[in-house]
Amino acid sequence: MKMRIFDTLSVAEKNIDTSSSVRIYLCGVTVYDESHIGHARTIIVFDTLRRYLESKGVKVNLVQNFTDVDDKIINRAKKENTSAETITTRYIKNYFDDFDKLNVKRADLYPKATEHITDMIDLIKGLIEKGFAYTSKNGVYFSVSKFKDYGKLSKKKIDELVSGARVEVDETKKDPLDFALWKFSDDSPTWESPWGNGRPGWHIECSAMSLKYLGSNFEIHGGGRDLIFPHHENEIAQSESFSGINFAKIWMHVGMVTINGEKMSKSLGNTKSIDHVLKRWGPNIIRLFCLSGHYTKPIDYSEDILKETITKWRQVENCYFEMILADNSQAIDGLDQIRNIIQESKAEFDSALDSDFNTPLALGVFFKLVKNINQLASSEKLTKTISDAVLPTFQEMSSILGLQVIQVTDNEKNMISNLIKQRDIFRSQKKFLEADAIRKQISDMNIVLIDHKNKTLWMKQEKIGIED
Template sequence: MKVYNTLTRRLDDLNCDGAASTRIYLCGVTVYDNSHVGHARTIVVFDILRRYLLSKNCPVEFIQNFTDVDDKIINRAIQEGVTVEEVASRYIQNYFKDFNSLNVLVADRYPRATEHIREMIQLISALMKKGYAYLSPNGIYFRVRSFSGYGKLSKKSIEDLDVGARIEIDQSKEDPLDFALWKFYSDPPVWDSPWGMGRPGWHIECSAMALKYFESPFEIHGGGYDLVFPHHENEIAQSESFSGKQFAKIWIHSGMVTVNSEKMSKSLGNIVTIQDALSRWGPNSIRIYSVSVHYSKPLDYSEKLLNESKHKWRQIETCACELRFAIGNKGYLTEVEQLSDQTMKAFESAMEDNLNTSLAFTAFLKLVTELNRYAAEEKLTADMSKIAGVVFNNIMNVLG
């Protein structure tokens, strides 16, 4: 299987032959509000990648974190007069409700940032000892220029970053480009550290959690395209400075869900929550919508696309029912065998070619359409159903 690697800017082999497992770390949500359709698209894409690898007898170890310490969570807690833990736990609970409804496989681990403060402090301490990080009046910062590979994921040069960094200068930093590993705070939530009370920076959280559970280099690090810079770039810098080894081999990023060509985001106020989408369209329509264009491309949220997805799901439901209740024998066995074989080959070919789910789904829908035609003409027999049903079920298990 070949997948596009943001790091190398090419299609790289994802080969699990002989590997104990394919390890995938997916950056999860910041739990200060309910998840939206943009989150659904990313998580469904990686769910299908995982399902496909499992269908090829490739063991997968899947980790998805929760960011449960963040200024947005703290602000929500203050507004509501509750604790940060109450806010985070509520939206984590809602997350599981949403994604269980979307039939997303449960991850092997869901590490929470607040449960890994010790690992973050250890990582920061090691970076300081190696000269990659330093103490300032406001906290601990990473020396960006100390890592020679900085910019290799986003392809941003230090020179280009210099220009933007001069816009807002923090005098407590050695260099405007440096980013926070630990910030000093007195108001809760805070944790004790060798340098003083405070909270971790966003980027160090994922590095600490990924490195705790996966020995580097692990196979896949994923997330939405908006995380390429600065989050994933900074993860690479601090993780590789710490270990001296490559952090992750392949970086996969899904395109954003847009509304009128703008990214769907809480900050822009244009979100559609998964709960709202589920109540209107249903889970299977949302899964079909999520893979209706290539995972790496932007996907616009539109009623037209979702109505089309709903119609396609009805076709699939009809087909499943017809396959289940088909009777009789001596049908068009040769034709159905050929059609089923061609469908499976086309489906796998599309999936092997950079997880082209839209093309794979098109191949599947052709099978569904033909089977529904046989049924409408009262030509679908039980023996035809037995042959086609194997391919139908195998593909449905991948699509979820």
């Protein structure tokens, strides 16, 4: 396969090297609070990318870290009068609860910073030996001026950064731009190091863990756009100074989620937790929303847009049930035509994703296919043969997008079809009150009846919180 992704570093689209496995390092979350819709977007984008690559038979090795040592965690622990570990354990569990519900496949590995302290210490040692880092009163620092390419990812010039005012003043650093690799501290949790007790800086953890698990030069390093500077810039400085070779082949950054056009932030109090949006919209709507704009661009979370998405999702559900409940009673024609549609859809879908992972375009292709099937169903031309021809493609696309139509048990199926039979009898006797009572009973099970000319089908709808 030939897939191109926009690389932040070279400011150009680059081919993903799929000759062997595709190694992806994704910067995960700091576990001091609930995850929000912004985290969801980044992680769903990478989950979908991974699903797509795997659907093409490409082996993916996805590593996503948990930052479980950080000042915010310690502050939260102090506030709750408990240990940092209690906090991180709670929010790691919370993370998996949320993302399992969002149908995000588990990464191959979720390394935690606290479990890689020795790797970080080794890395820092190496950087000191090579002359890129030094010890001072408050910790060990990376000397930015020693790394000549500093600023190449974020396109910043060192001189401008210095004059750009908002650099923390710290007399103990040789240069205001130098950043901490190791911070001395007696506040628990701390670890021993050759330089003194303390804890690692944020940036060093991702360098240490990505180098350890994916090597010095892997295919894709990703995260939110807000991580470009300083986090990823610093990772490049550390990793390339240590290894002497180029770090990630492609830097892939996902745009921010705004809320009604405003940046989402704790201080504005407008964050939307995953728990909140799941209760309100459910996983499929959220995934569709997160993939509805090109991943490099910002997307705006607003009720109106999410509501539109419900309509689309209902069409997908309708399409699925029309297909699985199609029967043989019709003449078989139009099969060649539908085969063409399937071929075209597949080709367009792949081509959209191959071209810098254009998910909005791919979604459009998927919806078009859904529309085509619903058209056939509406005109009583959807036979079982046609359904069987389309279903694999429908399911493959759904699976890549991580969408899941709600499933029904055989018991439910039997019960529903019995109720429908009873209702049909009442209808034929023009006992509409009784028929409507059955319809109500069915609808209480989240089943919607689809009355065609000569038959009644049904679909199970996902419950969407906001519609209650």
